[in-house]
Amino acid sequence: MDIEIFPHRILSANTTEKLLNDLEEVEGIKRMVIQGQRLPSEDINSERRVITVKGEEIDLQVQTGRVILEIEDEEVIDDIRDICEDHLHFGFQIHIGTFIRKQKTVSDKIKYGESLDQISEEMVGLTDQNAQLSERATIIKRKEQ
Amino acid sequence: MAQFYPGTSKVAENRRRFSNPDVELEKLREISDEDVVNILGHRAPGEEYPSVHPPLEEMDEPDDAIREMVVPLDGAKAGDRVRYIQFTDSMYFAPAQPFLRSRAYLCRFRGADAGTLSGRQILETRERDLEKYSKELLETEWFDPARTGIRGKTVHGHSLRLDEDGMMFDMLRRLVFDKDTGKVHAVKNQIGDELDEPVDMGEPLEESVLKEKTTIYRKDGEAYRDDADAVEILHRIHVLRSQGGFCPE
Numbered sequence: 001m002d003i004e005i006f007p008h009r010i011l012s013a014n015t016t017e018k019l020l021n022d023l024e025e026v027e028g029i030k031r032m033v034i035q036g037q038r039l040p041s042e043d044i045n046s047e048r049r050v051i052t053v054k055g056e057e058i059d060l061q062v063q064t065g066r067v068i069l070e071i072e073d074e075e076v077i078d079d080i081r082d083i084c085e086d087h088l089h090f091g092f093q094i095h096i097g098t099f100i101r102k103q104k105t106v107s108d109k110i111k112y113g114e115s116l117d118q119i120s121e122e123m124v125g126l127t128d129q130n131a132q133l134s135e136r137a138t139i140i141k142r143k144e145q
Numbered sequence: 146m147a148q149f150y151p152g153t154s155k156v157a158e159n160r161r162r163f164s165n166p167d168v169e170l171e172k173l174r175e176i177s178d179e180d181v182v183n184i185l186g187h188r189a190p191g192e193e194y195p196s197v198h199p200p201l202e203e204m205d206e207p208d209d210a211i212r213e214m215v216v217p218l219d220g221a222k223a224g225d226r227v228r229y230i231q232f233t234d235s236m237y238f239a240p241a242q243p244f245l246r247s248r249a250y251l252c253r254f255r256g257a258d259a260g261t262l263s264g265r266q267i268l269e270t271r272e273r274d275l276e277k278y279s280k281e282l283l284e285t286e287w288f289d290p291a292r293t294g295i296r297g298k299t300v301h302g303h304s305l306r307l308d309e310d311g312m313m314f315d316m317l318r319r320l321v322f323d324k325d326t327g328k329v330h331a332v333k334n335q336i337g338d339e340l341d342e343p344v345d346m347g348e349p350l351e352e353s354v355l356k357e358k359t360t361i362y363r364k365d366g367e368a369y370r371d372d373a374d375a376v377e378i379l380h381r382i383h384v385l386r387s388q389g390g391f392c393p394e
Contacts, residue, residue: 007306008306009306009307009308009311010305010306010307010308010309010314011308011309012308012309015309037301037305037314037316039316040316044316044317044318044337045316045317046318063308065305065306090309
């Protein structure tokens with residue numbers, strides 16, 4: 001199942017970095033998508049920078065407006081809520097729903113062609129059709145792996 | 146007495162205040178003439194106004210009764226260029242809102258041309274008059290450093306949530322909030338070119354003050370539907386326009 005964290009303010013790169021690092025500690029989160037306004041290069045807008053999540057460098061290309069999470073079950077939501085309360089003192093909402101596409105589509109077939117079969121199910125739905133998957137998605141390995 | 150806007154709510158009252166040229170709006174900050182010119186970015190401070198050449202007096206213009214009747218603006222008399230200032234107003238209780246700006250500009254500023262879009266509003270007039278009007282717009286209640294943006298381009302942001310400092314989203318970050326002083330500084334001009342020196346725009350207004358001053362109807366502020374008088378006039382205009390447009394003869 002998916003949930004969406006909807007902060008009442010748009011988040012700075014610092015807050016995003018702290019939030020993602022803490023969320024990464026929670027067991028039961030499978031995938032995360034950050035959605036927001038795209039930002040120009042760093043010399044125009046200092047909010048665009050490289051953030052570090054669990055040692056993995058991520059080019060934060062947006063100013064975070066929502067964080068969408070795919071979770072294993074509803075029990076995880078309470079942990080996520082606690083973390084959000086620590087970082088999002090200006091208020092937030094958590095919505096339950098389906099926010100990440102789960103199936104490969106005809107558009108994917110047109111975009112990737114024969115190599116669609118090689119794309120794992122985990123990578124489906126993480127970015128919009130017009131973007132290069134490699135530019136937008138980062139794989140963060142868990143400790144045990 | 147001129148009727149500027151219907152309604153009994155505080156928002157309606159504020160709209161009438163902005164629109165009525167007899168009301169003097171409160172001055173909230175001081176911005177030097179030089180800084181206004183820098184923020185506009187149309188010419189360098191101290192530079193002469195680029196105007197028509199040869200000067201208008203030396204030109205042999207055709208006789209025109211209207212030209213004799215209408216007293217020209219200072220800028221028109223000098224043959225200045227037409228230049229602009231454009232504002233983006235946040236939906237989060239910014240003091241002025243685009244349609245209100247247009248109404249009020251036409252009542253207050255002679256010779257000014259106003260263009261309205263959903264989130265931004267442009268004022269066009271002769272350069273030296275524009276600088277005079279811009280100074281008034283930036284120094285008085287028209288402007289709040291956090292919720293109003295001076296944006297000649299890349300205007301997006303009026304309908305977005307505010308950022309953590311309470312500033313409206315601006316992709317080019319022209320106005321920057323200084324956490325140490327609590328003030329907002331303009332670091333770029335309206336089209337996003339770096340300024341040599343940042344311009345102090347003062348402190349953002351408190352939320353409660355903004356809710357008192359705002360001209361936007363919002364459900365979490367004053368809802369439009371609760372202003373019975375304004376709704377009644379709107380209905381009347383709607384019916385008359387429909388009937389008039391249906392079969393004019």
